[in-house]
Amino acid sequence: MNKESKIDLLLFLLPPLVVLSIFVIYPIIGTVVLSFISKGTFSLSNYYEVLTESIPLKALILTKLEPTPPWGALIHNAVWILISVPAVVLLGMILAYVLRYVFGSSFVLGTVFLGMVLPGVVSGLVIRFMFDDSIGIFPRIFAVLGVPMLSKTWTIYPQTALLALILGSIWLWLGFSVTLYSAGLDSIPSSMIESALVDGASQWQIFAKIIVPQLRPVTTVVILMTVMWVLKIFDIVYVVTGGGPGGSSTVLAMIMYMYFASSLEYHKAAAVAVILALLTLIPAYWYIRIVLKGERE
């Protein structure tokens, strides 16, 4: 490289790298260091305490002691992922496919996408509203169906609070998967489907044998992005339940915030942040690998 282009490179990259060093690299390292410091010495005790004495895992044991399920934050994050990933994948794929045969599909797509645009706090309030017993939609439906267990305000009972949040989050995030699947469907050559039709394949066979396998790369991205999004979820939990009642709907991001802002235990907050980041790195690593592979091709 000649001298001139080196100067150009410096001109282009130095300012953003300085900004990123101060606001991203330095604090990432700082958080890791802080998480290992306890009472002035270097140790693992923050992790130990966070994982045993506090809400994230203690609740695992408490499940057996209490009638209500105040599972731990870690468990809540896991349950959240286990429910929302299949829901987002299946609903997203089916809706995107069905939309091809529906009148006014771009309006439907635009509507479903709203969840991606609105501030999390507004979405949270909508979730709170949907599950409110006096004016909300879900409890009303269950009241008509004669299910008293579910015809109350879901978000204030430990048995239903987490479920309400999970259902609400699926409702919000579906726009992401439907949009990606719609674009994925557009890229499937129509000749493939036409020749299958000529061969006498049924709609269902086409969906199962052509559409689903062709959409596999999209499905991978949808799964990875959904996991990353769910792991970081904070604002709807804060607004709707605050992690309650009794810790029954708390999540890692919420625990981190509580340690930081309520009990001012910065080192423990850092430990939770590191745990959260490590979990996020699993799907992130996968995603980065896919992108880098695409780069080389």
Added chain:
Amino acid sequence: MSKARISLKGVLLNLIVWVFTILWLLPFIALLIMSVKPYTEVILHGWWSLGGNYSLKNYLEVLMNPSYNFLQGIENSLIISITSTVIPIFFAAMVAYSLTYLSFRYKTLLFTMILFFMSIPQQMVVIPLFNLYVKLGLNNTLTGLILLHSAWGIPWIAFFLRNYLKLIPLSFVEAARVDGASEMSIFLRILLPISIPALIAASAIQFTWVWGDFFYAMIFLPSPDLYVVTQRLALLKGEYHIDWGLLSAGAILAMIPPLAIYLAFKKYYVRGFVGWGLKG
């Protein structure tokens, strides 16, 4: 794929999807109705009843009552969202340009770092930055939040712009180089104008994200006189009693800017999202 034929199955399918769509919109319709009704009427007859006196009282209350200070929140949010959109776009464009058109040794490393920064959760950076901000006097300032949002925007916008630039043929960059144009002038005169659709998409998405941010605001703007709109809205909810009329008016006000941007740039916005998720 074939167009919908008129058949019983087709009609049924349309019906199901449209009922689903209306159910989807129902909570927002409910918010809209509740925001123009006195809450006592909502409680007595439900938000779905059409009778009663409609008024903008809830909106006036939210905006004018000094204890809610909503206007101040909107102002702060606008300042933060607009500046935190304009600043990172330029930095990110420079990174994207370097990654696409310049060759240098640690390019793959830089690109991997960008992808890594994109995936790190927000929680990972707040504690050291909070300490730093307290020392520098940036805590509880809009500037502090703007700097953070701007820095946080650089990685994903750079990745996003790079995906766009990759699709543009190199030939005229080479031609401009042969003509003796400097990299900076190629960047400013050719690449930025070509990237306008991608720049619009990135700006729209960044704006809605910053506008919707709650976590960073809660940590870096702890004092209520500087609250942004999302914090104001969370405050409106109250601890035990929820005044849905007031809250709906607040929620509607808080969603107008991102919704307006989304509707205005819908095409770019959605295409941008698809590119972010699929290309690479």
